[in-house]
Amino acid sequence: MKFLITAGPTREALDPARYITNRSSGRMGYALAGAAKHDGHEVILISGPTALDVPAGVDFIHVESAQEMYEAVRDMVKYADVAILCAAVADYRPVAYSEQKIKKDGERLIIELERTPDILGSMRDVFGFTGTLIGFAAETQNVEDYARGKLERKKCDFIVANDVSRSDIGFDSRENEVALVFPDHTEYLEKDTKEHIAMHIIEHATIIRR
Ligand code: PMT
Secondary structure (H helix, E strand, C coil), X not given: CEEEEEECECCEEEECCEEECCCCCCHHHHHHHHHHHHCCCEXXXXXXXXXXXXXXXXXXXXXXXXXXXXXXXXXXXHHCCEEEECCECCCEEECCCCCCCCCCCCCCCCCCEEECCCHHHHCCCCCCCCCEEEEEEEECCCHHHHHHHHHHHCXXXXXXXXXXXXXXXXXXXXXXXXXXXXXXXXXXXXXXXXXXXXXXXXXHHHHCCC
């Protein structure tokens, strides 16, 4: 099977020196790419900036912004049987990019932000993707309920939900603890390394038949 996996954060530039980003290390997404490759699948990994090595044998596309990730996914999704969107895509970006470094000439600086394109939400209705679709949900409360809402709205086969209010799992940690939220049930995976969690997710992804 062919997997398309997104990973890492995006960077939304304010000026040549500054950007808005988040704490994603890319580990969860890279672990998914490594696990899928290990199981003999072809993998396209589309990633924002990270400090990680790309798993051997994986096709790699580096992006910076949410817009670039959107365009890379749009262009590559036709090759995929399974798409797993694990990236922590910025939800907002600066409305204006300053070509010059913004000067600190006031006590306050107000930055206007606008929504970025919703990549997961575009998969079915805009990109026409008919393969297996797996989204992530990074929540700090009502984790399973919010994930179930995303599952329905984004037309996913399942959602991998994690609690990002905890420092021992989720963002920038070596381990994770997730709930796999399916339309008719939820499966809880105990806290484990991201590599082991990834193996379970890939296993589930390959047995779904659409
Ligand atoms: O990278 P690590 O340090 O290993 O951390 C892993 C992780 C915490 C980043 C990962 O486990 C995780 O939760 N990834 C999803 C992060 C996220 O942005 O969640 P969300 O609930 O805001 O978004 C829901 C889904 O929509 C995600 O599949 C996301 O990729 C997608 N999305 C979000 C915004 C956007 N503009 N387009 C999208 O496609």
